[in-house]
Amino acid sequence: xxxxxxxxxxxxxxxxxxxxxxxxxxxxxxxxxxxxxxxxxxxxxxxxxxxxxxxxxxxxxxxxxxxxxxxxxxxxxxxxxxxxxxxxxxxxxxxxxxxxxxxxxxxxxxxxxxxxxxxxxxxxxxxxxxxxxxxxxxxxxxxxxxxxxxxxxxxxxxxxxxxxxxxxxxxxxxxxxxxxxxxxxxxxxxxxxxxxxxxxxxxxxxxxxxxxxxxxxxxxxxxxxxxxxxxxxxxxxxxxxxxxxxxxxxxxxxxxxxxxxxxxxxxxxxxxxxxxxxxxxxxxxxxxxxxxxxxxxxxxxxxxxxxxxxxxxxxxxxxxxxxxxxxxxxxxxxxxxxxxxxxxxxxxxxxxxxxxxxxxxxxxxxxxxxxxxxxxxxxxxxxxxxxxxxxxxxxxxxxxxxxxxxxxxxxxxxxxxxxxxxxxxxxx
Amino acid sequence: xxxxxxxxxxxxxxxxxxxxxxxxxxxxxxxxxxxxxxxxxxxxxxxxxxxxxxxxxxxxxxxxxxxxxxxxxxxxxxxxxxxxxxxxxxxxxxxxxxxxxxxxxxxxxxxxxxxxxxxxxxxxxxxxxxxxxxxxxxxxxxxxxxxxxxxxxxxxxxxxxxxxxxxxxxxxxxxxxxxxxxxxxxxxxxxxxxxxxxxxxxxxxxxxxxxxxxxxxxxxxxxxxxxxxxxxxxxxxxxxxxxxxxxxxxxxxxxxxxxxxxxxxxxxxxxxxxxxxxxxxxxxxxxxxxxxxxxxxxxxxxxxxxxxxxxxxxx
Numbered sequence: 114x115x116x117x118x119x120x121x122x123x124x125x126x127x128x129x130x131x132x133x134x135x136x137x138x139x140x141x142x143x144x145x146x147x148x149x150x151x152x153x154x155x156x157x158x159x160x161x162x163x164x165x166x167x168x169x170x171x172x173x174x175x176x177x178x179x180x181x182x183x184x185x186x187x188x189x190x191x192x193x194x195x196x197x198x199x200x201x202x203x204x205x206x207x208x209x210x211x212x213x214x215x216x217x218x219x220x221x222x223x224x225x226x227x228x229x230x231x232x233x234x235x236x237x238x239x240x241x242x243x244x245x246x247x248x249x250x251x252x253x254x255x256x257x258x259x260x261x262x263x264x265x266x267x268x269x270x271x272x273x274x275x276x277x278x279x280x281x282x283x284x285x286x287x288x289x290x291x292x293x294x295x296x297x298x299x300x301x302x303x304x305x306x307x308x309x310x311x312x313x314x315x316x317x318x319x320x321x322x323x324x325x326x327x328x329x330x331x332x333x334x335x336x337x338x339x340x341x342x343x344x345x346x347x348x349x350x351x352x353x354x355x356x357x358x359x360x361x362x363x364x365x366x367x368x369x370x371x372x373x374x375x376x377x378x379x380x381x382x383x384x385x386x387x388x389x390x391x392x393x394x395x396x397x398x399x400x401x402x403x404x405x406x407x408x409x410x411x412x413x414x415x416x417x418x419x420x421x422x423x424x425x426x427x428x429x430x431x432x433x434x435x436x437x438x439x440x441x442x443x444x445x446x447x448x449x450x451x452x453x454x455x456x457x458x459x460x461x462x463x464x465x466x467x468x469x470x471x472x473x474x475x476x477x478x479x480x481x482x483x484x485x486x487x488x489x490x491x492x493x494x495x496x497x498x499x500x501x502x503x504x505x506x507x508x509x510x511x512x513x514x515x516x517x518x519x520x521x522x523x524x525x526x527x528x529x530x531x532x533x534x535x536x537x538x539x540x541x
Numbered sequence: 542x543x544x545x546x547x548x549x550x551x552x553x554x555x556x557x558x559x560x561x562x563x564x565x566x567x568x569x570x571x572x573x574x575x576x577x578x579x580x581x582x583x584x585x586x587x588x589x590x591x592x593x594x595x596x597x598x599x600x601x602x603x604x605x606x607x608x609x610x611x612x613x614x615x616x617x618x619x620x621x622x623x624x625x626x627x628x629x630x631x632x633x634x635x636x637x638x639x640x641x642x643x644x645x646x647x648x649x650x651x652x653x654x655x656x657x658x659x660x661x662x663x664x665x666x667x668x669x670x671x672x673x674x675x676x677x678x679x680x681x682x683x684x685x686x687x688x689x690x691x692x693x694x695x696x697x698x699x700x701x702x703x704x705x706x707x708x709x710x711x712x713x714x715x716x717x718x719x720x721x722x723x724x725x726x727x728x729x730x731x732x733x734x735x736x737x738x739x740x741x742x743x744x745x746x747x748x749x750x751x752x753x754x755x756x757x758x759x760x761x762x763x764x765x766x767x768x769x770x771x772x773x774x775x776x777x778x779x780x781x782x783x784x785x786x787x788x789x790x791x792x793x794x795x796x797x798x799x800x801x802x803x804x805x806x807x808x809x810x811x812x813x814x815x816x817x818x819x820x821x822x823x824x825x826x827x828x829x830x831x832x833x834x835x836x837x838x839x840x841x842x843x844x845x846x847x848x849x850x851x852x853x854x855x856x
Contacts, residue, residue, distance in 0.1 A: 309738050313713075314675060384657065385657055431650065432654045432655075433653065
């Protein structure tokens with residue numbers, strides 16, 4: 114692998130509080146301060162004038178569907194989508210078929226990653242066997258097999274007692290627990306946010322209270338045990354407020370927000386388009402603004418996509434019957450630039466921080482920095498390029514995106530993992 | 542003004558003018574229903590498929606009857622006997638029906654939004670015969686048609702809709718039709734079944750039966766769909782009846798000329814006393830009859846005919 118010389122980029126490295134134009138160098142897959150004259154001569158040169166160079170983006174919430182649902186996505190295709198979106202490290206959820214609730218399945222996933230992945234994919238394991246919410250999974254063995262967190266994502270652990278024991282046990286391994294906060298008894302048959310729109314559309318509502326109840330529960334048991342709970346895809350204004358108070362009380366809780374929850378509301382559902390159906394659902398403008406405010410003041414720690422691929426024929430159904438979820442890796446950066454930077458006046462470095470250093474730090478991942486000696490994981494993007502996203506032409510195996518056909522501003526040009534260009538993807 | 546719609550999906554999207562066009566067309570067709578020969582050859586040679594993926598008696602029979610009165614051929618497609626039971630998607634089912642040269646499709650479906658979904662897939666007109674808790678436009682049209690027959694203009698009239706509003710497509714379609722026609726709509730029932738959010742549709746929400754019924758010109762009862770509620774929205778049918786059931790005493794709070802309506806099926810003794818359902822103020826069976834005329838009008842208009850031609854069509 115030749116040395117790498119990125120020239121004249123606007124380098125934003127939140128970990129080093131850097132935002133300045135300059136050159137970046139990599140040697141042997143690591144960031145270096147400079148290259149020797151000989152290395153400069155043989156380096157792969159990338160002219161990055163007008164582009165922003167950031168640490169490779171980090172997404173701690175993706176679904177790559179392998180094993181078992183490889184008609185939707187695979188580690189190969191998911192990692193290509195990640196690369197196309199500027200992501201160099203992603204954390205995949207364990208709701209595969211079978212669920213990743215044992216070391217053998219984790220091993221299988223690790224093998225596939227090693228064999229097929231363009232970027233760094235890190236697995237999570239289940240909290241409970243089969244995500245059934247009844248018996249703890251072998252959390253220690255999962256940790257030893259390589260998981261970076263445990264979660265029953267999608268199937269929130271309903272028993273307070275079991276959740277308390279899970280976080281207490283996982284704490285022994287310093288393993289974060291990530292929770293999809295949903296009181297299932299309050300959301301039976303629910304397919305969208307409960308509110309004026311669900312009344313108008315005649316669809317079953319998922320009240321934000323069902324999220325708030327579990328976020329509160331998690332705050333209480335985290336405070337009680339001292340264990341870290343990370344709340345996935347916060348969608349409700351009240352939940353943001355609960356987290357804000359908990360953080361003021363120094364409770365070890367963190368939260369993430371998705372690009373779709375900061376960009377869209379349930380008003381989008383007027384045509385019953387299933388590409389706006391996800392769980393938790395799109396909520397109201399009040400919620401959307403509260404999530405943005407939560408990201409602004411640090412109540413919410415990072416952006417995570419909840420990239421959830423489903424095939425056309427699965428999504429192309431009556432709204433009630435379509436599965437939850439949308440893909441997000443290839444649009445995340447543009448959406449975040451639009452909503453946080455252009456609409457909400459976040460500094461660009463703040464937005465980058467929420468997609469690099471912050472998510473990496475939550476799980477203690479060695480990523481999200483351009484410091485000398487760090488892995489040369491780099492994202493180069495044009496913050497102003499306007500382009501039309503066509504999900505079908507994207508890298509993901511699925512195309513269930515609410516942004517397909519829409520104009521986006523800000524486009525990833527080059528993604529580098531360990532000093533090697535992985536996007537644009539080389540023809541094989 | 543010409544009628545331009547090919548599909549009838551919701552009342553929400555109809556203009557007042559369009560509602561009136563359906564009503565005037567229905568009035569003309571209603572005259573035929575009293576004749577010896579009740580058939581007109583308007584849709585001769587056309588095939589209408591009734592795609593009923595959820596059980597229905599009244600609506601389905603009325604659509605069937607309406608299509609036959611217009612001389613269309615009618616094919617019934619049952620959920621229970623069809624390939625949807627074998628896992629065929631709605632898209633495939635509908636595309637197959639279109640490929641069989643159907644000219645129009647009438648759909649009843651438990652999933653809200655499915656008629657809109659079909660209308661985007663198919664080239665033939667799609668008529669919504671009830672989608673989940675969303676809309677039941679022909680019911681709203683026939684209910685307001687019936688009200689007009691008794692009350693004349695509905696402007697300023699007080700209409701109380703009583704019962705399970707949350708899960709009711711009939712309520713939603715009537716709210717849209719009535720507010721467009723200038724009536725004042727009050728929704729009444731237990732707070733769990735009549736959430737405050739319905740005010741955004743332009744209706745008033747009340748949990749006090751007496752004030753809601755006071756001076757009402759119409760009370761429309763809705764069936765308590767206990768099969769949908771899983772016994773969580775109110776304690777028991779007995780308590781519902783004692784709090785919100787319409788009985789003689791409560792009916793006396795209404796305007797003396799008020800009519801009592803119910804889209805059916807009725808749970809006698811639950812939402813309404815049996816004798817009121819059969820009493821002289823009840824127009825429940827008129828609603829059923831009018832349901833044929835209104836659906837003839839809808840099929841006629843969505844097939845591409847104009848309201849002003851209806852007279853010659855019925856000669």
